[in-house]
Amino acid sequence: MPATRVRRWKSVALATAAVMAGLTAPALTAAPAAATTTAYDSTYYKNAVGKTGTSLKSSLHTIISSGVTKLSYSALWDALKVTDQDPNNSGNVILLYSGISRSKSLNGGDSGDWNREHVWAISHGDLTTSTGPGTDLHHIRPEDVAVNGKRGNLDFDEGGSTFTNSGGSKADSDSFEPRDAVKGDVARMILYMAVRYEGDDGFANLEPDDKVANGSNPYIGKLSVLKQWNDEDPPSSFEENRNNVIYNTYQHNRNPFIDHPEWVDAIW
Numbered sequence: 001m002p003a004t005r006v007r008r009w010k011s012v013a014l015a016t017a018a019v020m021a022g023l024t025a026p027a028l029t030a031a032p033a034a035a036t037t038t039a040y041d042s043t044y045y046k047n048a049v050g051k052t053g054t055s056l057k058s059s060l061h062t063i064i065s066s067g068v069t070k071l072s073y074s075a076l077w078d079a080l081k082v083t084d085q086d087p088n089n090s091g092n093v094i095l096l097y098s099g100i101s102r103s104k105s106l107n108g109g110d111s112g113d114w115n116r117e118h119v120w121a122i123s124h125g126d127l128t129t130s131t132g133p134g135t136d137l138h139h140i141r142p143e144d145v146a147v148n149g150k151r152g153n154l155d156f157d158e159g160g161s162t163f164t165n166s167g168g169s170k171a172d173s174d175s176f177e178p179r180d181a182v183k184g185d186v187a188r189m190i191l192y193m194a195v196r197y198e199g200d201d202g203f204a205n206l207e208p209d210d211k212v213a214n215g216s217n218p219y220i221g222k223l224s225v226l227k228q229w230n231d232e233d234p235p236s237s238f239e240e241n242r243n244n245v246i247y248n249t250y251q252h253n254r255n256p257f258i259d260h261p262e263w264v265d266a267i268w
Contacts, residue, residue, distance in 0.1 A: 030231035033261035040259060048256070052266045060195050060263070064253045071137060071250060073129040076116050077107055079250050080142050083242045094238070096141035096185070097151065097178050098167035109145060117143035119186055120193040121153035125204035125218030133197050133206070137246050138255050139189040151176045155212035155221045156186060174212045175222075184233030187226040188257040191264055195256070208268070223268060230257065230264045 041049050048059040071079060081104045086092040092101040095114055106113050119139040120127070127134035143151075144165050151171065160172035168179035178186045190208060199205030204218035211221045235243075235258045243258045257264055 030228055032265045033231055033234065035262050036260050038259045040254070044254065045256065045259070054267075056263060057195055057267045060256050061198050064192070064196050064256060065201070066253075068253045069251050070131045071135050072131055073116075073135050076135060076137065076140055079137055080116065080140070081107075082249070083137065083245050084142050087238065087241075093142045095143050095147070095167075096182055097169040098144050098147050098165045099179060099181065100144065100165060100167065102142075102144070107142070111145060113145050114142045115145050115148055117141050117148045117151065119189045120206065120220060123153045123216050124214060124220050125206055126216065127203070132201075133193065133203050136193070136196065137250055138192050138196075138243075138253075141189075155214055156190070157212050157222050157225050180233065181236075182233070183229035184231075184235065184261070185239050187230040187233075187264070188235070188239075188255060188261065190220055190226055191230075191257050191268075192255040195267075196253075227264055227268060230261055235261060 038045070044063065048056055048063060051059055081093060084093040084096075085104075086094050086101045089101055091104055093104055093114065094101055096117060096119075102114050107115065109115055117140065118127070118134065119141060120133070122128060122134050125133075129135060147163075147165050147169070150163055150166075151169075154171065154174065154176040156177070157175035158177050159175060160170035160177055162168065162170055166179070170177040177183075194206050194208050197203050197206045206218050206220075208223040208226060209219040209221045210223045214220060239258055243255050247254045
């Protein structure tokens, strides 16, 4: 069942008018995510609550890596039809970057189909599509085939131009900017991966960094931008439901940054 949540999101800081000659008002910035309380704090997260920094990251790694059911790459097709179901049309899924509602039956590799987008690009650390990080449902979302190709393995940053079926997402030569409604989702998926995969299970140690053009290295940036997106775009009911479905039905682990977005700043 969905977690009981109490959230007090801080409002975006307002620019202050300059009162002295030569001074300019500060740029608008998002306030850090406020503390949250969930029904899982006394059970699932009990060994993490109250910690910060590397201690919090280590505790969360242990928690979200324990008792996990790993999916095959082919099993993702049916799972995505449940986790990303359009709440207004049970026959469709919502595509991540474009925001389009598309028939569940149009999954595949042809033009007009949707396929499996790896938000943490599989080339960043050679994840492959063998069972493991490359099939972790927490960072795999349905997306239009052409839009998925447009994103490719680009790091995340702001800037670029829109494109066909972009839904407001943008791309340039070295980065991809998701549409505003899912910027926080992308940030929390990336940071989940950085905590879940620490190099102790035969896979690469995944980490965020503050640059783009990371190539095949097990890094994705920009961390400073991802943190900003986490603050600006709080978890939505769609994102929270997805977390619950993955936990209850499929992998049996949670994305802690959906439950506690303030833990992003507590770690990084």
